[in-house]
Amino acid sequence: MKKKIQLPLQTANLVVGFMVWVLISSLLPFIRADINIPPERIAIITAVPVVLGSVLRIPLGYYANVFGARLVFLISFILLLFPVFFISQASSITDLVIGGTFLGIGGAVFSVGVTSLPKYYPKEKHGLINGIYGMGNIGTAVTTFAAPVIATQIGWVATVKLYLILLLAFALLNFFLGDRKEPRVKTPIVEQIKGVYKNEKLWLFSLFYFITFGSFVAFTVFLPNFLVDFFELGKVDAGIRTAGFIVVATLVRPIGGWLGDKFQPLFILMTVFAGLTIGSLILAFSPGLALYTVGVMLIAITSGIGNGVIFKLVPFYFNKQAGTVNGIVSMMGGLGGFFPPLLLAAIFSLTGSYSIGFMAFSQVSLVSLVLVLWLYYMDEMTLSKEVFDHTGQGILVTDSSGKILSINPAFTELTGYTEKEVIGKTPGILSSGKHDSAYYDAMWKAINETGIWQGEIWNKKKNGDIFLEFLMISAVNDDSDEVVRYVGTFTDITDHQ
CATH class of the missing domain: 3.30.450.20 (PAS domain)
Structure with a gap:
């Protein structure tokens, strides 16, 4: 019975983790009313949760194999109680940076499920299962939409404290419903890293996820303030539009995993990076709100599909080291969300425009498309050589x-x-x-x-x-x-x- 509920339970865990992860960026327009935050510091405050949320994915993915998802999720939610409470008492930029850094634990739990859940399903379903689990990304949409609405009624401090109740509830759920008998893999992490770090596919998948998931995270933390400042939308309106981006990117993620199960995954990735290139080119020309929405939605769809496809590829190529590789790849994806907001803010402060930043993103996406083509060609060559040799x-x-x-x-x-x-x-x-x-x-x-x-x-x-x-x-x-x-x-x- 417990095996059957692991997919919905761990997906719900990811929803909660991501709800907490974007807590500051979602409430920042309200926090700025009480704490004086210069514009040049906003990008740092919204980006710091991404750092720890990225780096911790390697050990959490590894420990999910060693101790099981139940224990790792349980401890993560207990640890998150401290930074959430600390943020509710924040009175300075320093407080927000310190508390926000440790909110990264909420984003780090992603690598737990993508390591644990494939153990319960056959290989031909791994893409779909990891895609469904990845829908937990919608937690960012829940907070981005709901937190500003609640904050208008009870204030941002009380809104943050509500998350303490949520974390306690899910810590208890994992204690009682988590699978105590999950299969364990206890190969030392150093040996696993030695076994994969020379494999170019690890670094290519890391780059691809850096782009696809990075664009998802970047737009999630970037859009609320951008829509308010650039298009002069209301705070709640900006939150709803950002939530729309997150919902679209999240809902197509299992579609990407399913497509990866049914078709050649690298073909799907080629389409993904072609779409990201076109979408970012649209944004580079600083269009009006309607065309800007088209560009953002194209990025949401293609990045969501890409996120699903990549975690079909990881267990396919790295079966025995899936925990560590999932951690490394997902870490790079998280870091992919850290740099773009800072880069866009720096470019805007120098030029008064975001166009150069979006143009750079389009070129990186185009390079990734070329690399996927190269990887497909090399795979075909490897297949031919294996047939020739054996x-x-x-x-x-x-x-x-x-x-x-x-x-x-x-x-x-x-x-x-x-x-x-x-x-x-x-x-x-x-x-x-x-x-x-x-x-x-x-x-x-x-x-x-x-x-x-x-x-x-x-x-x-x-x-x-x-x-x-x-x-x-x-x-x-x-x-x-x-x-x-x-x-x-x-x-x-x-x-x-």
Whole structure:
């Protein structure tokens, strides 16, 4: 029974964690009425929760494997009680920075669920399951929409204190409903990191999530004050519009995971980064509110889909180190939300415009699109090499003049010749002398006329043994229909003869 409720329970945990994570940025227009905050300090205050919320994702993802999600969520919610109460008593910028830093624990719990939940489901559902869990991002929308509405009635201090009740309630829920028997993985974290840090896919996925989740977080913390200052909207109106962005990005996240389960995930990522490039280009031209909304919604949709797809890719490529890799990738995503608000604020203070910042974002998205194309190409090359290396048939590749360019391990096993011994030579080194020139003339006539020949042929191994093989030779042509190489595949059929 407890296994069945882990998905809804952990998703609800993420909702609460993200509600707390954006508490300051959502209430900042109200907090500024009581605490004097210069405009240049706003970006720092809204961004500091992202730092700890990003860095802590690595240990929390690891400890979710070691101790289970139940204990990690429980301790996280208890620890969050302290910074939430501290913020309710804040009277200075320093208080907000200190309290906001430790609110990052709320964002860090993300790596717990993406590590824990795949243990309960088959691989073909990991994208959808992590996508559903990722819908917990909607917690940022709940706070962004509800906190300003409540604050207009009871004030921001009392609103913050309400979150203490919520955290206590979910600490108890995890104590009673969390799975005490969750499978554990206890490989030391240093060994896990050593096993993955040289893998370029780890850093590519980190970059991709840095862009997709980073744009989600950045717009979440950036939009409320931007809409008030730039478009002169009301505080509640700005909160509702920001909540709309969050809801859209959150609801399409499981769609991204589902698409990653059903189709080639890298194709989906190509579409994601193309959409982010177009959306940020729209914003770069400082449009009116209507077109600005179109650009922001395009970013919401594509970033949400991207967030879902990436966590289909992580367990697929890093099954045994999923906890640590999830932590590293999600940490980079969190950091992706830290820098853009600071960069946009700095650019605005220098130029009086956000256009340069959005243009830079479009170029980073375009570079990511190119990198996804490269990764797909490399994957295809790797697949081809794995087939080449592990097939049981001997394979040799020659150039158009007949000189051997490459052989596979099965060739060496069947003939005794190593790659070093045959590269640059012709297949004539295998000749047994049992066939006359007319036999070979007929073979090459068939290849030149039809592009292929197959049949039985006697050849000789390195140790002098004669063996009968079934051989197929194919000609490979370029775009101008000129032969550029020949590929021969063979199987030893001596025993059958």
